[in-house]
Amino acid sequence: MARDDILIPPYKTELFAEPIRPEEIAGLPGALDTGLDQVDPVTFSVVHARIEGIMTEMTETILATARNPILHGAKDFTCCLLDTYGASILSMVDCIPVHVGTMSPPLRFIIRAFGDDIREGDVFLNNASYAGNSHVGDFTMFAPIFYEGKIVAWACSKCHLLDIGAHLPTSMDPFAKDIYEEGFHFPGVRLCRDHKPITDLVRFIAYNFRYPQQWHGDFLAQLSSLWVAEARVIELCKRFGYDTFKGCLTESLRYGERAMREEIAKLPKITVTETLKTECFKGYIDEPLEFKMTLTIDPEEGYIDFDYSEMPDQIDFSYNLSYATCRCSAIQGTLPILSPDLPYNSGALDRIRVKQRVGALAGIPRWPVGTEVATVGLNDEVTNLVFKTWAKVLPDRALAGMGEHPAANHTGAGIDPRKNDQPYGHLHYLAASAAGATEGFDGLPHMFGHCIMGNMGYESLEIHEQSLPRIIWEVKAEQDSGGAGKWRGGIAMSHRLQPVDHDMQLIYCGVGHTWPAFGLYGGEGGEVADHWLLDAGTQEIEARLENMGETICRRDQHWYARTGGGGGFGDPLERDPAKVRDDARDGFISLKAAREVYGVVLDTKPELYAVDEAATQALRAEMRAAA
Amino acid sequence: MKYRISVDVGGTFTDLTIAESETFTQLGSHKSPTTPEDRSVGILNAMTLAAEGLNLTLQELLSQTAVFCHGSTTATNTIIEMSGAKTGLICTRGTKYILWRGEGRRQTMFNYKMEPNKPLIRPYLCREVTERIDAQGNILVPLNEDEVRAEVRQLREWGVEAIAVCTMWSIVNDKHERRIAEIIEEEWPGVDYCISSDIQPIIREYYRTSCVVLNAMLQPKVSRYLRNLQGKLEERGFRGETLIVVSNGGVVPISEVAKKPVFMLFSGPSMAPEAGYYFSEIEGIPNCITVDMGGTSFDVSTVLEGQVTTTKDGRILNYPTGVASIEIATLGAGGGSIATIDKGLIKVGPRSAEAVPGPACYMRGGTEPTVTDAYVVLGYISPEHFLNGRMKIDRDLAVKAVKEHIADPLGISVEDAALGITQVVNENMLGGILDMTIRRGVDPREFALVTGGGATAVPVAFLAREMGIRKIVIPRETSVLCAFGANNAAIAMSEVVSKYSDTGNFDYEGVNAAVAGITGKGSEFLTRMGIAPRDQKFELFVSARYPMQTTELEIPITLDDGKITPAKLDEITEAFHAAYLARYKTNDPASDVEFLMWRNMATFQRPKIVLAERAKSTEATPLSAMLSTSKAYFGGGEAVDMPIYDGDRLQYGMSVPGPALVVLPDTTIVVPPFATLNMRKHGYFVMDVDVDTQQTNARSRKRALAAAG
8 A cells, every 4th residue: 555644745854864664664575574694605795796797787778778868978877776675785886976875765755655555567756856866857766676476676777867847958957946946856656567657657758858759768778777677686586596685685785884884993083074165156155155064983883974964054046955965975975085995885875874954055955945956066065075074084095176067067958950950958978077186196087076976978079969960179188277286186178069050058057166176285276167158260258157057159159168177185396297297298287387386397399208307306496495 | 732720829829720621621739839029939839830740841831731810819919018009190170188088987986096097099199180070071171281291290200100090070071081191191101000981980089089099009010910920931831821810700811901900909719709609500509608718817709590799899908999899708707816805705806816926726926816726626627637737736735825815714614615716706707608698688598608718618517507508518629719710710801881871761872872882892802802702691780779879789681682672671670679679678669760880791601620520439438538536526515536537538429427527638627516528429528517406505604694704
């Protein structure tokens, strides 16, 4: 029976925030089975490897079959397997960081809403942030997997869609002040029964979403990935036995917890507080606010606690974090600091706790304020602060500020004159921002911000021009965009493109305009993100665009968007002159910067340049004295 | 002209097989160490061994050799070692960072303490020139020829050894690339250069640039290598024809690849599937999986219904090559893979002990346990008979390594720990087999599993049982399988053309013209090879997708009197929907289908090698071939007695029940208790596996796993 008390919103936060209790799923056959108590280590290793293989196959399936470039090109999706309680299993391989911690809450809501009315062949959808999802654009679909009549696990695919039927042609509308302006929400809705789509519902969605054929293709891609996982899990149950397989799932959560506790036990018992100024948005945040968080580590109990209760109040636009993305920001900034290869499952993730305040910008939003862009801008800002806070605890693991996107969530929409003026919409993944530097390594390029951490793909220029009426005149590494330092901030990219024979509508909202990505320990900040409209002929600037807005790029203009570079780490005068030379030769830094910022004198005559050692030493000494 | 020789130059060994060229009878096989500084030396050494085997001098052998087939890792190693020509790129203004940009998707999202991906060549060597063509082939910006001249001069001044050219949309209009080529010849006559529309006209600038740059890097070295080799052979009396193994599994004359060495990147291993199929065909099985375990890697390839499985995009060091290749799943799991414990789990690889120090039992200073050490502990490799006694190994060192690093930390016996290592590595290998079969909707249970490589017959029975495969074929040539395959390979060349069209408004004229272009090239090629039209074989494929997708599914197609007609188009479209459903479990039959790239494979199958038939033994039991008895462990807490047989003394008709160990000069075969080994009349072995007692059910061990970390 479906629960009839989960009908009218606002829903209580605990419906998706609290773990499922055994009595809540007792009516589902097999749901309480934990399987073999002791699985031998070899079998566990084997099953574990196979589950990872299944997740990879789910991912490859979507890449190959999706219709939407943010899926097949940029890979803005994550697949995973969850247990019958909705706990994510060690199996989120190749994921998007902002998705890592946002899998369980929307499933818990579905489990509670549908109770024991869950059958083999069902597929459920939850894209509602007030029902536990990340944001409205993330179509999070779940399929229960049954073996011989008993529920084994849930497969999940979370895919970012291009359009969700809002008044503006985008799934990233920064102006949406509440959920009613965001598009269509599905707070736990059954989409398939008996492995068949429920056609009236499909018709309803296809009617309301722009580019319906594209959506339908993406929907099929998600089903493919879920059903491929289902088939593979059933094969595994057949091969190893239901009890053994279930025992492995249970063990993998214990394994995650054990690994995380081991990591936390190495940390000091400490409490630190850190702040960061917010990005400004004209008319919404005119003066910078202050983000503030406190981190407490308890190595004995094995918990990492973040207190977000002093975050600023929520604002009437869709920049607010949802419950799930807010919690996830702490995870995104913590896993890489501890160890990059920790298992990304609930056993590990549940050791990170976040105190979230109701009504805060980064907390638990108060119904029905907008959260449509909760996966990008603000999530990145808060994650940056999580890293900055950790820098106080573990300086050698510290990461300088992440470069951002001038329009991290920007949609370009128009009509294609080559295809009978058919409307199109597109999110751009042509150029990516870069990460901050860290002790021992320069900042990594091609990152797309903390929410992605480099795990998205670039679009091919030729494929882009084939499918859309555009000319991409340039994608390039932006000279001097990485913050100077002993370890240089990552080099950002830019793109410059022109709509062909039509005028293109741009809707955008980004961060990293107001403040450069911060440097650490003497490193300089990265170049800020920015974007402009240029005259197509003269390349003169016709307009500098804000970080949030809506505009038209005419057919005789170029849209030039420069992402932000990462912050530097350490004193630039300590940078290895050979690295400065390599950077200068490849155009990553200017000759002026080589001399004036890094104090390196180069002979640019020979092909490989040459460091003038004596002159460099003298210049550096002079610069140190002047400082 | 009596002989047909083929040589496969691998990283460690140069393998040779020789056959009689009129009757195609297999005469023998030989192995000689590879000589990396000049690989032709190793080739001549192997040929000398072959000559001695026939009581001939090298000169006598070569002067009577009609065909010499050559597979070589020269191109592969040149890229892996990054020792190719210093290459400069000339590209469209605004695209010089394409190689540095790559594809994104670094897949290690939470690790930031790492170096970024290295571009194939540094950005400063990528030189932009003003020009632009659009997706329809219109020239938006004409080529600035002065800039081209200046850049060629600049690259020359910098001592570049080869120039690659790739401009945007040269696949629909190659005018600018051709003009750049002319200017290069004018400015710098004699320099090695290549243009992307010649080498491989595929869409996606990153793939195409990567392909043409790889080609330029290889061009000087590979053509020099081939010239040098050919010269040395001719000096020694060779007057026959040299055929080079290419990535698609065919062989072509030197003249066809000297300018396109990127097609040689998988020259060696590409022979494995065809060679495996040779044996499964004799067994009457149209599907086979060929597996090859080396020191650091495990290669899997398949043949389905007589067709070798290929991919449109073979990769090297994760750089796209843009070239259709035999599809090989390569796993980092080999005899040298190191076993460790990570938070209570046994992990094997990807770290490897390499050749130095090698497995602990090699006595070269290695202390960490490898897969080979586990085999030694279990009795699957016998120290007395390893590589015919040519190589000494120490079982105690293997035991010590497994005990200290795995058994003691887990609190289990050394034998169980060794068995655990083999089970984990088997599981990794199974992953490769799954990749090539079940994950593509192909059921491996009706397949024959064929072994290549001397150590593969150790784990193969266990792999077969896990996959439910009943029949394993172990060729006598298993340790030289690729060389054997090269002697059999078809003469084959594939040509591609990018021509977009869709079912909504199909451009019959344009597509048919494009397809006629590639079929024409294919038939010209075979005619040049002196092959009569009736022996020429053509296979056509199209890469198709639903609208707005960017990954294509390649499906085979046929033409109606050389053309695609409306009826043919319907047939192709139906075939696409069906192939899509099989692969992805959904499809969209109401949708249009888009076609992007057309590929023609022109082949001529040379007569195949014939293996001599042996007389049937009067003895049914293999007692006369038995060498000794030793102990082996297959689980269950107790080691069992296991006889060791000399494989060379086993005869057609004999049957060896498991458990048993069969040793051959370069090969070891483990026959576990659930299998039986038989020799066939053509001299190869077949192992029958009892798959009904499939897989040891998970036994609950006494200690809780949770305490292991």
